[in-house]
Amino acid sequence: MNLNNLISIALRALVNNKMRGFLTMLGIIIGVSSVIIMLAIGEGSKNTITNEISSMGSNMIMVQPKYNREGVSRGASSMESIKVKDYEDIARDTKYISGVSPYVASSGQLIFGSNNHPIRIEGVNQDYLEIRKYVLQDGSNFTETEIKSSAKVCIIGKEVVDKLFINDEDPIGRVIRYNNIPFRVIGVLKAKGASTFGQSQDDVMIAPYTTVQKRISAITHLQGIFVSSINEDYSEKAMSEIKEIMTLNHKIPEGKEADFYVESQKQILEQIDTITTLITLLLGSIAGISLLVGGIGIMNIMYVSVTERTKEIGLRMSVGARGKDILAQFLVEAIIISITGGLIGILFGSGVSFIIRLASGWAVTVSTFSVLLSFFVCTFTGVFFGWYPAKKAANLDPIEAIRYE
Amino acid sequence: MKEKIIDIRDIKRHFQVGEELVQALRGVSFSVEEGEFLTIMGMSGSGKSTLLNLLGCLDTPTHGEYYLDGKPVAKMTKNERAIYRNRKIGFVFQSYNLLPKTTAIQNVELPLMYNHNYSAAQRKEKSKQALISVGLEDRMMHKSQQMSGGQQQRVAIARALVNDPVMILADEATGNLDSRTSYEILTLFQELHKEGRTIIFVTHNPEIADFSSRTIVLKDGRIVEDKVNSNVKDARRVLDSLPNEND
Numbered sequence A: 001m002n003l004n005n006l007i008s009i010a011l012r013a014l015v016n017n018k019m020r021g022f023l024t025m026l027g028i029i030i031g032v033s034s035v036i037i038m039l040a041i042g043e044g045s046k047n048t049i050t051n052e053i054s055s056m057g058s059n060m061i062m063v064q065p066k067y068n069r070e071g072v073s074r075g076a077s078s079m080e081s082i083k084v085k086d087y088e089d090i091a092r093d094t095k096y097i098s099g100v101s102p103y104v105a106s107s108g109q110l111i112f113g114s115n116n117h118p119i120r121i122e123g124v125n126q127d128y129l130e131i132r133k134y135v136l137q138d139g140s141n142f143t144e145t146e147i148k149s150s151a152k153v154c155i156i157g158k159e160v161v162d163k164l165f166i167n168d169e170d171p172i173g174r175v176i177r178y179n180n181i182p183f184r185v186i187g188v189l190k191a192k193g194a195s196t197f198g199q200s201q202d203d204v205m206i207a208p209y210t211t212v213q214k215r216i217s218a219i220t221h222l223q224g225i226f227v228s229s230i231n232e233d234y235s236e237k238a239m240s241e242i243k244e245i246m247t248l249n250h251k252i253p254e255g256k257e258a259d260f261y262v263e264s265q266k267q268i269l270e271q272i273d274t275i276t277t278l279i280t281l282l283l284g285s286i287a288g289i290s291l292l293v294g295g296i297g298i299m300n301i302m303y304v305s306v307t308e309r310t311k312e313i314g315l316r317m318s319v320g321a322r323g324k325d326i327l328a329q330f331l332v333e334a335i336i337i338s339i340t341g342g343l344i345g346i347l348f349g350s351g352v353s354f355i356i357r358l359a360s361g362w363a364v365t366v367s368t369f370s371v372l373l374s375f376f377v378c379t380f381t382g383v384f385f386g387w388y389p390a391k392k393a394a395n396l397d398p399i400e401a402i403r404y405e
Numbered sequence B: 001m002k003e004k005i006i007d008i009r010d011i012k013r014h015f016q017v018g019e020e021l022v023q024a025l026r027g028v029s030f031s032v033e034e035g036e037f038l039t040i041m042g043m044s045g046s047g048k049s050t051l052l053n054l055l056g057c058l059d060t061p062t063h064g065e066y067y068l069d070g071k072p073v074a075k076m077t078k079n080e081r082a083i084y085r086n087r088k089i090g091f092v093f094q095s096y097n098l099l100p101k102t103t104a105i106q107n108v109e110l111p112l113m114y115n116h117n118y119s120a121a122q123r124k125e126k127s128k129q130a131l132i133s134v135g136l137e138d139r140m141m142h143k144s145q146q147m148s149g150g151q152q153q154r155v156a157i158a159r160a161l162v163n164d165p166v167m168i169l170a171d172e173a174t175g176n177l178d179s180r181t182s183y184e185i186l187t188l189f190q191e192l193h194k195e196g197r198t199i200i201f202v203t204h205n206p207e208i209a210d211f212s213s214r215t216i217v218l219k220d221g222r223i224v225e226d227k228v229n230s231n232v233k234d235a236r237r238v239l240d241s242l243p244n245e246n247d
Helices: A003-015 A018-055 A076-080 A084-093 A144-148 A158-164 A209-217 A232-250 A265-307 A310-318 A323-360 A368-394 A398-402 B048-055 B078-088 B104-113 B120-133 B149-161 B179-194 B235-241
Strands: A060-065 A097-112 A115-124 A136-139 A153-156 A175-178 A181-189 A205-208 A224-229 A260-264 B004-017 B020-033 B037-042 B063-068 B089-092 B167-171 B198-203 B214-219 B222-228
Touching (some): A003 A018, A003 A323, A003 B104, A018 A323, A084 A097, A084 A224, A097 A158, A097 A209, A115 A158, A115 A209, A144 A209, A153 A175, A158 A181, A205 A209, A224 A232, A265 A368, A310 A323, A310 A368, A310 A398, A323 A368, A323 B078, B004 B048, B020 B048, B020 B063, B020 B198, B020 B222, B037 B048, B037 B179, B048 B063, B048 B198, B078 B089, B089 B149, B104 B120, B149 B167, B149 B179, B167 B179
Parallel strands (some): A115 A205, A153 A181, B037 B198, B037 B214, B089 B167
Antiparallel strands (some): A060 A260, A175 A181, B004 B020, B004 B063, B214 B222
8 A cells, every 4th residue: 555545544534533533632732731831840940949049149158147056045145146357357368259248137117208118128338239149220339438437328129119219209319217217328229020939139228237237226246247259169168268267256166066157059059959859850750640641541542442443444454455554544543643642732831831931930941851751752652552452453354343343 | 158256166164162163164165157146145154144254355264265256265365365355356234334424435435545556536536436336426425424324335335346346245235224225226236237247145135036146045054055047036127116105
């Protein structure tokens, strides 16, 4: 039999049984698209989290006070372990860092005219913007003088601007009040959007740390130190330098637990990576199960549809189709159905992934791997279970097949 | 002397059913010449279905020889028999066995689809001719389920004709039809016979034998009667004598 006849036989059989073809295809479409969507969401959440954390500065190192778990007392003093001297020593005695900023924070209410907005004021120095990867959209950073003089100046985020300056005034040079203390706005940050964990990164107010220490919190210690290493590769070296200085300053005896901890963004990234890998693994196994269920569905409908066509097979053989003609026909039908279904599944899965991406803002990514895996597993299942029962039917005696009900 | 289309010699066919050996055919010999209209009759269990399967190259005998159009069929492989069915035999079944949801013309084309000697255009043309010869020129694009039983059987006959077979093998071809339609189909067979086609009609209905030129009666796997019918009834005349349905 020539190929033309074979294809037209298969196409006629398919066209005459659109419903059956569609149902078979549906199994493949669902199998393929569910795997693609699952893996896209998994990959997407992983990418989103990783991107967000990197955008916070992947070379960032944080020094924070630590509750000392030894002993009963957990006095306020244990939270006051980080001093300005620590900051100054780190800034002076390290080689691998590009920026250091002290950190003190307090919460309060911001007022401008008749508008107010609850805010957490962060007291830092001029390095902070670079460490946290903030970019000024308008105005300028703090000057050394402003820091030394505990000047009542501040830099605010986009969200604060939107909340306070509702008439689109230029915030630069305006005076806003934080808990009744007037602050002059000297800079506005470029919008950064929400972080991985849903908090807005634009709802910020940054002031010189000296101002927050003296005029707001009335403290002399720091709540933390933010450091950036020259680049990500120097992160480890910078961390050990910092630890060394801190251990010395705090007179921590060997083997004893320190009253501070140093953590790099890279470490956090690694921890989060384990979590997101777990998520991908989880979604992957769900996808694996859908692939299995889809495969069994395809198998069933293929098997049933071929079995129910035994009579047709017998008829074709009685008018002269050979066993291999029958096999070829069913194989071509199964290939057409499986590949079409597979392609529709890829389109559908990618489309839904894209919609999820638009709707949720996650970096949902369709991976080539998921497309290839699902496509091949489903089409292979489809073709195999279209072929196998057809082979059995083609081996039947024509007269048995034609009398099959 | 006319050419022998079928020549079978001492055909035996045994089936092993569990422990028991069933002897469906116990030595059958006869020959059929070109242009004969032969009826093979017998009760159920007489072996006529087995004989039909053998004649139709759907089965091979346990013993004996079968020459179809001069070629020995008994020793052929499955594939060779399939090709032989495709080129030499036209089947008409009791239950029509048309492809469902398929147009008349596509059903008739089916045997030619498995014959690569025909181009698509030749195939269409031949199928049209076959449908015209069974009187269905205005039903070509009708699907199987849109036609009456008689019309479906005509499509089946057209399908049996389309490959220019050396014989048409009809298995109870009127068994599912009412008497009027049965006579119409018989008329069609008689017309085909007049055109020179060889027809073998397998039935259990003795009336049909009156319309054929020769009758073989089988009983318990053996031929008990083989007679030439000198007084062939004309199905057309019987049809005309039937009361009109509209009366």
